[in-house]
Amino acid sequence: MDKLKSVLSGEEAARKDDKTVLETVNEASTLGWGTRMKGFVACFVVGGACAVLGVCLLFLPRIGITLFIVFYTFGNLCTICSTMFLMGPMKQLKRMCDKTRALATALMLTCLVLTLCAVFWWKNFGLALLFVILQVLSFAWYSLSYVPFARDAILKMFAVCVR
DSSP states (O other): OOHHHHHHHHHHHHHTTTTTTTHHHHTTTTHHHHHHHHHHHHHHHHHHHHHHHHHTTSSSSTTHHHHHHHHHHHHHHHHHHHHHHHOHHHHHHHHSSTTTTHHHHHHHHHHHHHHHHHTSSSOOHHHHHHHHHHHHHHHHHHHTTSSHHHHHHHHHHHHHOOO
């Protein structure tokens, strides 16, 4: 009954306007576990399919490299967004900005943007391919941060190889 009174008096609308954007996004992300898994799988499959399609389109004359870069970059973004279904957007953003992942996240997102800039504004395909390689490496380094001690193992392996 109190809920009905607050809605009819306009108090509910005033209270909703006081919410921040982050609170609104967090409320909208209250999905059930089954829905979260479906969203995760759908986004992950779309991301993987875009990456594979991009590689297949790479060999088209003239526009192949542009299509490759666009599809590959979009695939990486879908893959990153797929994990937001598992954790929720706020928790994912907080984890991306953790002390251990902040540099990898910044490098990964910067490479995504620079790849598209190199193709569409600078029209430099060699630079775009360099940024795609950096995308792969930074995405791998970012992903390894979720596996306990994986980064340390990789660093120790490289230290042994250098000696």
